[in-house]
Amino acid sequence: MKTDGYFYTEFKKNNPGYSQETFRAAEDAVSKLLNPPTSDRVRNPMEHPGVLLGKVQSGKTRTYVTVLTLAFDNGYDVAFVLTKCSRPLLKQTQERLQGDLKAFDGDGVLTVSDIMQSHETYRAAEFDQKLIFVCKKEDDNLNRLRDFVINHQKHLTGKKILFIDDEGDTASVSYCRREGEVFANVIPTQISDIRGLLSSYSYLSVTATPYSLYLQPTNVEVYNVSSFKPVRPLFTVLTPIGEGYIGGEAIFRTQEHDPKLNALRPHLFIPIRQDEVERLKKQDRRSFREENILANGNYEGFCTALINFIVGGAMARIPKKEAGTPGGKLRYAFVVHTEMAKLSHSWQVDLAEEYIAAFKVATETENAVMKKLLRHSYDQFAATLRIDEKPVPAYEKVVEEVHRALRDEDIAITKVNSEKDLISLLDLTGQLKLRVTYNIFIGGQVMDRGVTIGNLIGFYYGRRPKRAQQDTVIQHQRMYGYRREDIAVTRLYTTSGIFQTMARMEEFDHALRESVRKQLEGGGDGSVHFIQRSQDGKIIPCSPNKVLASQTEVLRSGKRILPIGFQTKYKTEIAGVVSDLDRGIGSICGFNQDAPTLVSVQTGIQLLKRISITLENGPEDEASPFDWSVAYDVMAHLSEQSSNNINKGKIWLWTARGRELGRKKQCNKIFQDSPDSPQTEGKLWSKYAIDNPILFLLRQEGGETQGWRGCPFYWPVMQSQKNTLTSVYATETIQNEIPSSLLVA
DSSP states (O other): OOOSSHHHHHHHHHOTTSOHHHHHHHHHHHHHHHSOOOOTTOSOGGGSOEEEEOOTTSOHHHHHHHHHHHHHTTTEEEEEEEEOSOHHHHHHHHHHHHHHTHHHHHTTSEEEEEGGGSOSOOOGGGGGSEEEEEEESSHHHHHHHHHHHHHTHHHHTTOEEEEEEETTTSSSSOEEEETTEEEEOHHHHHHHHHHHTOSSEEEEEEESOOHHHHTSOSSOOBTTBTTOOOOSOSEEEEOOOOTTEEOHHHHHSOOTTOHHHHHHHHHHEEEOOHHHHHHTTSOOGGGOOGGGGGGOGGGHHHHHHHHHHHHHHHHHHHHHHHTTOOGGGOOEEEEEEOOSOHHHHHHHHHHHHHHHHHHHHHHHTTOHHHHHHHHHHHHHHHHHHHHTTOOOOOHHHHHHHHHHHHHTTOEEEEEEOSHHHHHHHBOTTSBBOOOSSEEEEEEOGGGSTTOBOTTEEEEEEOOOOSSOOHHHHHHTOTTOEEOGGGGGGOEEEEOHHHHHHHHHHHHHHHHHHHHHHHHHHTSSOOOOEEEEEOTTSOEEEOOGGGBOTTSEEEEOTTOEEOOOSOEEOOHHHHHHHHHHHHHHHHHHTOSSOSSOEEEEHHHHHHHHHHHHTTEEOOOTTTSOOOOHHHHHHHHHHHHTTOSSGGGTTEEEEEEEEEEOOOSBOTTTOOBOOOOSOIIIIIHHHHHHOSSSOEEEEEEEOOOGGGTSOSSOEEEEEEEOOTTOOOEEEESSBOSSSSOGGGBOO
């Protein structure tokens, strides 16, 4: 592979700020495009795509533009850049390419064109330069691209084409089922047809959510296409994640390298009630009385979020402005995304406007409720700023800034629920324009993939479809990005149930990414094993393409499985069961011993079954229901992984009594998720759970003052052993070759 050619050399010279990791990733990608890995699974490796795997808002475009320049030095002549079916993103992609490659355009050696605005006929001489065509994944655009290929076959013969499929898991992979047969939908059919017209091409998908690509069969057979081109990646290249990036790991997982972030994590999520989210769906003046707006409990979370946004922005802004940063660079954003329906957005805009107006009146009249809201918000942010060792401005200065913003109308509320809206709101870099200091954006699906929102410090999220899809939910998270500087004043507002769902999705995403990373670094085989329960109750291998990504449980070293958000049943129902458990556990292993006891997995499962009848799931909008059958399956599976044949089918058991943990955390009133402590259970796991999993049964006193129902109960925590093979347990699978998660009506 040539790395000292004209395009790549000039591009590196023109972009000194790009990291060496970006250039290494580009070189890795082009090397694999030129010489794809061989595999027994495929007949023609060149036909199989590769994938550039990044994270949401992490700078994937930078890497694939770098790939283009290196590819042009290595025999590629024409590039087709496919974008999501969105006019704003098409415009954004074209402007980004033209901006990043303007030096070559100026030299007359490269041209970037929108396929719908390109010439119908290109002369032979025009193919002496490098041509990039940006094409929206929409039927008219793809038909125009197909016509271009057909009409210029003689010029394209002998030339090598590179497809860059941006957001390659969107539109490019979708099927439907009619009369028992699987059909490819229009867009993947068109893309496959275009690929079929070319004799020499490579295909590179770019995405942060590759699940629908990885969960494909190697070769898809569809009824309506005689030779459907493969879409499952044959290789993966990880795009670099720069310093200061904030993603799902910052909110949902412990970070070994950032103790400050670990201390901040409990404060970043503020729970809201599901009934409030429901009220935001449609106008209901009965639930909203203007004369008592600040004390209206029906929209308490929404009101708090708006206050927090202004106060948090003020507390981040004041020290920076005092340090000399121009005010125009200190603008902040808040996003409300709960529904797709446009009527919902109009109602939410009305509510937000009325709250801002009420805030203004309340500050002018020194309203006592407003003072209390401001003080509470200030104290919360002051605590997190101190954790992050950031300056904390004086309370009086913050209140003065809030008054100023309200008085000077320095708060803008913008509805974004159409492509037309979005196009008019994007700046030259493709980001939403921050017109004033405090910008509130209210909208739906149009604000997901590809849209960057600078200085986003507040996200009110309430989307909860019947079956939350992994890729959709992750792509909604516009708060991800290079935002470490302002994380202490950033808040996520959602229901506890949605938060738990998002946490599971982040865990799945992390396991998949870690598997790829280990494979690339050579630290292990890097494979993720998919397993499921068979009809006879056994745990068996499961084909990855049969897994619903949103219905999984990831098993890895140290994984904890425990019920969260539950409530005990009443004392009259469970007191006898708890007494029986006390006697049984006392005879098996005792309480608070120095070491756990090795017992059969059947013993552990029987204890769990007895415990399960003493607990009940909380409201589904507050907590995800705990699946006890999954817990039994997983523990049985883990017990069989022991490298010591004598210990196969066994688990470690350790129990404690006298615990008094409350149902909710004191700091933010969300459900407790750590009845086990690093100092006690953590050390036992580290010392004993090497080849066998461990089950902790932690007897809580269950006092009413702690949110329980006044009866002791056992809180179980299952934890996988250190030598756990990374696996994805499919709690729900399908029986055909195309995942249900990809089928559309």
